[in-house]
Amino acid sequence: MPELPEVETTRRGIAPHLCGRTVLRVKVHQPRLRWPVPQRLVRELPGNRVERVDRRGKYLLLATAGGSVIIHLGMSGSLRLAPAGKPRGPHDHVEWVLERGLVLRLRDPRRFGAVLWTRRDPRAHVLLRGLGPEPLSSRFNGSYLHRVSQGRRIRVKPFIMDNRVVTGVGNIYANEALFESGIHPGRMAGRIAEARYELLATAIRKVLGAAIRAGGTTLRDFVREDGSPGYFRHDLAVYDRGGLPCVRCGAPLQRQVIGQRSSYFCSICQR
DNA sequence: AGTGCGGCCTGTCCGC
């Protein structure tokens, strides 16, 4: 799924509806997600009011006075808001029944997503603790990327997709940002000059920002909280465009598996 | 310790 722009789009969509509302009940129809959905969530969340909906990397955090729900959408997850009377679909695994006839549902056909519950600071949770900087924060820039790449023997694309390096950059936007900055996805991360990392950091922020403004990218599963798709797909320059002409030079775009993920690039424009 | 790989799941698409 869902890379950072899709998670942020979801956050912005659900936050106004959830904030200030009390959770009446949690229903778990399929507890077998990436990790089992904890029974404590069902017992301890109801009666709590949602105070904020935060995002850290690709994790969504529903903050209440009694604890936080940690949600990850995996590859195929989406959150939808619906009137409580609307029947749930076959892959709606978890439901949060809210005040005033509203229900939030997690739909996740592939079940790579996660729903967890913590009574402590969610940012200290073992899954979130080691995450790298937010790509849209000022901590993230070319000098940071250059510094942490020193001595690494890994290609630049899996390097920027490593959540400990920078969080939220998945396969689509890694491909797009590398194209934008003219860097070949197979180049070794430790052999890239700081000036080129500056271009890459700028490209990552630009691509993610534009995707958020477009409501994310819908390839297959992703939908917003109201079921509508994101429109960034129309703006993808290289992703899923193997064999099609490069928008910059016209040469056919290449597809190659790098770090076990499909990579798309222009062998003329990217070095 | 860093790196690469397998595996988790279901759905879809493509070639035969």
Add this chain to the structure above:
DNA sequence: TGCGGACAGGCCGCAC
């Protein structure tokens, strides 16, 4: 039309 295989937006856990 049916079937097998490849592939899909993530990322943990395990070998080496």
